[in-house]
Amino acid sequence: MSIVILRVAAALYACATAAYIVYFARPRHARLATAGAALLGVGFLVHGAAIGVGCAEFGGNEFFSLRGGVALMVFLVAGGYLLVQRFYRLPTLGAFITPFILIMLLPALFGTPGNPELPPETLRRPSLTLHIMTAVGGVAIFAIAFGAAVMYLLQEREVKGKKFGALFLRLPSLDSLDKLVQRLVRLGFVVYTVALVAGTIVATQIWKSAWSWDPKQITSVVVWLLYGILVQLRHNGWHGRRYALLTLAGFVLVVGSMVTLKVVPGVTRHAGDYGANAPTELRP
Amino acid sequence: MSAREVFLVGLSHKSAPIDVRERVALTGDALRDAIADLRNADGVHEALVVSTCNRVEVYVQAGDDAAARRFFTSRSPQSGDHLYVKGGVEAVRHLFRVSSSLDSMVLGEQQILGQVKEAYGIASAAQAAGTFFSRLCNRAFATAKRVRTETDIGRGTTSMSQVAVELVEKIFGDLKGRSILLAGAGKMGALSAKALASLGADRILVTNRSPERGAALAEQVNGHFRDWAELQDLLAEADVAIVSTGAPTYVLTREMLAKAMKARRHRSICLIDLAVPRNVDPACAELSDVYAYDVDDMQNVVQSTHEARRGEALRAEAIVEAEVMAFARERETRAALPVLVHLRRRAEAIARQEAERTLARVGAKLDDRGRRSVEAMAQAIVNKLLHPPTARLKEAAASGDGALAGAVAELFGIPAADPGPRDAPATAAAGREAAPASADRGDTEQPARAGGPLERQPTR
Numbered sequence: 001m002s003i004v005i006l007r008v009a010a011a012l013y014a015c016a017t018a019a020y021i022v023y024f025a026r027p028r029h030a031r032l033a034t035a036g037a038a039l040l041g042v043g044f045l046v047h048g049a050a051i052g053v054g055c056a057e058f059g060g061n062e063f064f065s066l067r068g069g070v071a072l073m074v075f076l077v078a079g080g081y082l083l084v085q086r087f088y089r090l091p092t093l094g095a096f097i098t099p100f101i102l103i104m105l106l107p108a109l110f111g112t113p114g115n116p117e118l119p120p121e122t123l124r125r126p127s128l129t130l131h132i133m134t135a136v137g138g139v140a141i142f143a144i145a146f147g148a149a150v151m152y153l154l155q156e157r158e159v160k161g162k163k164f165g166a167l168f169l170r171l172p173s174l175d176s177l178d179k180l181v182q183r184l185v186r187l188g189f190v191v192y193t194v195a196l197v198a199g200t201i202v203a204t205q206i207w208k209s210a211w212s213w214d215p216k217q218i219t220s221v222v223v224w225l226l227y228g229i230l231v232q233l234r235h236n237g238w239h240g241r242r243y244a245l246l247t248l249a250g251f252v253l254v255v256g257s258m259v260t261l262k263v264v265p266g267v268t269r270h271a272g273d274y275g276a277n278a279p280t281e282l283r284p
Numbered sequence: 285m286s287a288r289e290v291f292l293v294g295l296s297h298k299s300a301p302i303d304v305r306e307r308v309a310l311t312g313d314a315l316r317d318a319i320a321d322l323r324n325a326d327g328v329h330e331a332l333v334v335s336t337c338n339r340v341e342v343y344v345q346a347g348d349d350a351a352a353r354r355f356f357t358s359r360s361p362q363s364g365d366h367l368y369v370k371g372g373v374e375a376v377r378h379l380f381r382v383s384s385s386l387d388s389m390v391l392g393e394q395q396i397l398g399q400v401k402e403a404y405g406i407a408s409a410a411q412a413a414g415t416f417f418s419r420l421c422n423r424a425f426a427t428a429k430r431v432r433t434e435t436d437i438g439r440g441t442t443s444m445s446q447v448a449v450e451l452v453e454k455i456f457g458d459l460k461g462r463s464i465l466l467a468g469a470g471k472m473g474a475l476s477a478k479a480l481a482s483l484g485a486d487r488i489l490v491t492n493r494s495p496e497r498g499a500a501l502a503e504q505v506n507g508h509f510r511d512w513a514e515l516q517d518l519l520a521e522a523d524v525a526i527v528s529t530g531a532p533t534y535v536l537t538r539e540m541l542a543k544a545m546k547a548r549r550h551r552s553i554c555l556i557d558l559a560v561p562r563n564v565d566p567a568c569a570e571l572s573d574v575y576a577y578d579v580d581d582m583q584n585v586v587q588s589t590h591e592a593r594r595g596e597a598l599r600a601e602a603i604v605e606a607e608v609m610a611f612a613r614e615r616e617t618r619a620a621l622p623v624l625v626h627l628r629r630r631a632e633a634i635a636r637q638e639a640e641r642t643l644a645r646v647g648a649k650l651d652d653r654g655r656r657s658v659e660a661m662a663q664a665i666v667n668k669l670l671h672p673p674t675a676r677l678k679e680a681a682a683s684g685d686g687a688l689a690g691a692v693a694e695l696f697g698i699p700a701a702d703p704g705p706r707d708a709p710a711t712a713a714a715g716r717e718a719a720p721a722s723a724d725r726g727d728t729e730q731p732a733r734a735g736g737p738l739e740r741q742p743t744r
Contacts, residue, residue: 155454159451169439173453174456175457176457239573241572
C-alpha cells in the first residue's frame with residue numbers, strides 16, 4: 001500500500017520538477033515557480049502519508065534499508081526546500097533540488113519495500129528514533145546546501161568567465177547563494193551533531209560501547225568533522241569559491257559513504273544488516 | 285473604417301536631424317495649445333500629438349492630412365522635407381510600433397510607452413482624443429505590453445554604467461553595508477559610481493593621485509576622499525572598485541590584489557576598469573573570487589544586448605502585425621453594424637405597421653391573446669428572415685470584407701454612411717441621414733450599443 005502512495009508522491013515530484021525546469025528555461029512565467037512549489041508541497045504531504053502507512057505496515061523497519069532511508073531523506077529534503085523557499089526568494093533553486101529529489105527517490109519506487117523479518121524490539125527506543133531522524137535530516141540539509149553550492153559554482157563561472165548567458169540571468173547573486181550555503185551548512189551541522197550524540201547513546205545502550213570502530217561511525221565522524229571545519233572556516237571569514245567547493249566535497253563524501261556502506265554487505269553493524277550480523281548482541 | 289481616416293504626419297530621429305526636431309518639439313502648455321488648434325482645424329475630428337526628444341508625430345482622425353502637415357510647416361518650413369505621412373492601417377501600425385519601442389533609437393527602451401501614454405493623456409484632457417483614439421491608444425498600449433511580456437526585447441543592458449550595475453548585482457545582490465571605491469577622476473568612473481550607489485552602497489570612497497581633484501570628485505559623488513597611498517588598504521575595504529585614471533600602466537597589479545584578497549578572506553571583489561589603456565592587470569582575474577571587467581567586456585555586453593534585441597524585434601513585429609490586423613478587423617465589424625441597425629429598424633417598422641393594420645381590421649374579433657399572437661408572428665417573421673443575413677454580414681465584416689455591407693445597403697436602399705465605401709465623404713453621410721451611427725463623435729460607440737439587442741434577438 002505504502003509503495004502505491006509513494007509512487008503518487010513521486011509523480012507529484014515529477015510534475016514539480018517539470019514545472020521548475022520549465023520555469024528555469026522560461027523565467028518570464030513566474031506562475032510556473034508557484035505551481036512547482038505547490039506540487040512539491042502536495043507531493044511532500046503525500047510522501048508523508050506514504051511514510052506513515054509504511055510505518056504501520058512494516059513497523060518502521062524500512063528506514064534501515066537503503067531505499068527506505070533514502071526515501072526518508074528525500075522527504076526531508078523536500079520539506080527543507082519548502083521551508084527555505086518560504087524565507088528566500090530563490091525559485092531557481094527548485095530546478096536544482098527537485099531533479100535531485102526525483103532521482104534519489106526512483107530506486108525506492110521499485111521492488112518490495114521493508115524487511116518484515118526484522119522487528120528488533122530492543123531498537124524501539126526514543127533515542128534511536130531521534131538518531132535516525134536527525135541523521136537523515138542533517139543529510140537532507142546538506143543536500144540542499146549542495147544544491148545551492150552547485151548553483152554558486154555555476155554562477156561563479158558565468159560571472160568570472162564574462163559569458164553572461166542564460167544561466168547568468170537566471171541564477172541569483174553570488175552573495176545570496178554564498179549566504180544560503182553557509183546557513184544551511186551551519187544548520188545541518190547542528191542537526192548532525194544531535195544525530196551523533198543520539199547515536200552514541202543508542203550504541204552505548206545496545207552495543208554496550210559508544211565507539212566500536214564501525215565504518216559507519218568512522219565516516220559519520222569524518223563527515224561531522226568536515227562540516228565542523230566548514231562552520232569554523234566561515235567563522236574565520238572564509239567566503240566564496242573555496243567554501244562552495246568544500247561544501248560540494250562534503251556532500252559527495254556523505255552520499256559516497258552512505259551508498260558504499262549499504263552496497264558492501266556486512267561492513268557495518270548499522271541499518272538492515274544489524275540483526276543478521278549481530279543477533280546475539282541484540283539480547284540484553 | 286469610416287470615411288474619416290486616421291492620418292499620421294511626423295518626423296523622427298530617423299528622418300530629421302536634431303535642429304529640425306527641436307524646432308517642432310513641444311511640451312507643456314505649448315503642446316496643449318497646439319493640440320487645441322489641431323482639434324479646431326477644419327475637418328479634424330480627433331487629434332493626438334506624440335512629442336519626445338526623438339520624434340514629433342501628429343495623429344489625426346480627419347478627412348485628409350492637411351491640418352497635420354500645417355502643424356509642422358507652420359513651425360518650421362524646412363521640416364516639410366523630413367516628414368513622413370501615413371494613412372489608415374499604415375498609421376495604426378506606426379503607432380503600435382512606436383509604442384512597442386520598435387521604432388526607437390535604442391530598440392526596446394522602456395520610456396517611449398510612458399511618453400505615448402502621456403501624449404494620450406494630454407490629448408484626452410484637451411478633448412482632442414475621443415472614442416477613436418481611446419480605442420486606438422488602448423490597443424497600442426496593450427500591444428506594447430504584449431511585446432514586452434512575450435518577447436525579450438526589453439531584456440539586457442544598453443549602457444556601460446547599467447552593465448556595471450547588473451554585474452555588481454549578480455555578485456553582491458545589493459550593496460547594502462558595502463562600499464564602493466572610485467580610483468581616478470575619469471568622467472565615466474563618476475557616472476558608474478553614481479549608478480552603483482543606487483544599489484544602496486553605504487559609502488563611496490574616492491582616491492586620486494592629485495588630492496585636489498580627488499576631493500572635488502568626492503564632493504561630487506557624495507563620497508569620502510582617501511589618500512592615494514592608501515590604495516592597498518582600500519582594496520581590502522571596498523567591495524567594488526571602479527578604476528579610471530589617466531595612468532598609462534596598471535594601477536592595480538596581481539600582487540596587490542592577492543594581498544588584498546588575503547586580507548578580505550576571499551570575500552568577493554568586483555573590479556571595473558574603465559580606463560584605456562587599462563589600469564587593472566588582467567592577471568588579477570585569475571585570482572579566486574576576484575571579478576574583473578574592462579571596457580571591452582562591458583561593451584560586449586551592450587553589443588550582445590543590441591544583437592539579442594534585434595532578434596527579438598522580429599517576434600515583436602509579428603505581434604504588432606497581429607494586433608494591427610485585429611484592430612482593423614474590429615473597425616470593419618463596427619463599420620458593418622450600422623447597416624444591420626438600419627436593416628433591422630426598417631424591417632421592424634414594417635412589421636409593426638402591418639401588425640397594426642391587421643389588428644385595426646380584425647382586432648375587434650380577437651381577444652388579448654390573439655392580438656399578442658399577431659404581433660409576435662410579425663416579429664418572428666422579421667427575426668427569422670433577418671437571422672441569416674445578420675450572421676453573414678457580421679462574419680464578412682469580421683473577416684475584413686466590407687463589400688457585402690455595401691451590397692446590403694445598396695439592395696435595401698439604406699444610406700451608405702459609415703458602412704459604405706471608405707472614400708464616401710463623412711459630411712455627406714451625416715447630411716443624408718442623421719442616424720446616431722454617423723452623426724456625432726461617438727460614431728463607433730453607438731452602433732455597438734444599438735447592436736446589442738441585435739445580437740440577442742436572433743437566438744430567441
